[in-house]
Amino acid sequence: AGALALEVAAGRRVVLLCEGDVSLFASASYVLLALLEHHPDCPLRLIPGITAASAAAAAGAWPLALQRQTLRVLPTPDDPAELEALLEEAMACPEGQRPVLALLKLGARWRWVRPLLERLGLLEDALFARHVGWPDQLVAPAAAVPPEREGSSAYFSLLLIRCGWPQVLPDTSPRLG
Ligand SMILES: C[S@@+](CC[C@H](N)C(=O)[O-])C[C@H]1O[C@@H](n2cnc3c(N)ncnc32)[C@H](O)[C@@H]1O
The missing domain is CATH 3.30.950.10 (Tetrapyrrole methylase, C-terminal domain)
Structure with a gap:
């Protein structure tokens, strides 16, 4: 999460790919929770996938x-x-x-x-x-x-x-x- 937030802060657009849906049994959810807690100003968007x-x-x-x-x-x-x-x-x-x-x-x-x-x-x-x-x-x-x-x-x-x-x-x- 820290590495992603750094990239975003440097002005880059970052994509974290996830297999299936991003909210269902997804490791990406841990990254999301860490971003929300430690980098609440980092803009982010979750794109739902097909589970x-x-x-x-x-x-x-x-x-x-x-x-x-x-x-x-x-x-x-x-x-x-x-x-x-x-x-x-x-x-x-x-x-x-x-x-x-x-x-x-x-x-x-x-x-x-x-x-x-x-x-x-x-x-x-x-x-x-x-x-x-x-x-x-x-x-x-x-x-x-x-x-x-x-x-x-x-x-x-x-x-x-x-x-x-x-x-x-x-x-x-x-x-x-
Ligand atoms: C950590 S869960 C991730 C689930 C995923 N976020 C989803 O929405 O499908 C990993 C499990 O999802 C299933 N899975 C994910 N992608 C799959 C695929 N392409 N084909 C078959 N099973 C898959 C498998 O059972 C795998 O062990």
Whole structure:
């Protein structure tokens, strides 16, 4: 923050780039807080970005949340028991109101998350996304991504888990004529 403020004070325009949205689990937020505290006169502007969960959903043609569903965006727990409890809590909601979970910081945890989802019957309705928007983007049904696939444990990977669909959906069957 000090270095950025110095550049601005010298009359230069400075850009701090951030992956995804600048306000969501972003290191840039620490820089922002330090600037606000130590350099309150430094002019700044935050430009909102597309969070990785939204980018992944769009890349996978995967509706993120519908009707009365909630969307929970959280870092993947370190402890399998903690994730299992979260998923069981989600499954205990009435079917139409079950949340969609966006698990960030998936990385190497994919090795144990995948079998856990399989055991709970949630693997088929989950989407795996790695390096969304990068040249080596991988967005695929989670069931198609083995636990040890090369690069599947990348830091920039996430999982979208659908715990249920709304009870009433429009008739989406193909119509002739
Ligand atoms: C520190 S958080 C930053 C979140 C970011 N500010 C956002 O709005 O998406 C880092 C995590 O976001 C997710 N992430 C960020 N960019 C991604 C990308 N391009 N592809 C897949 N996941 C990404 C990964 O789960 C990664 O571990």
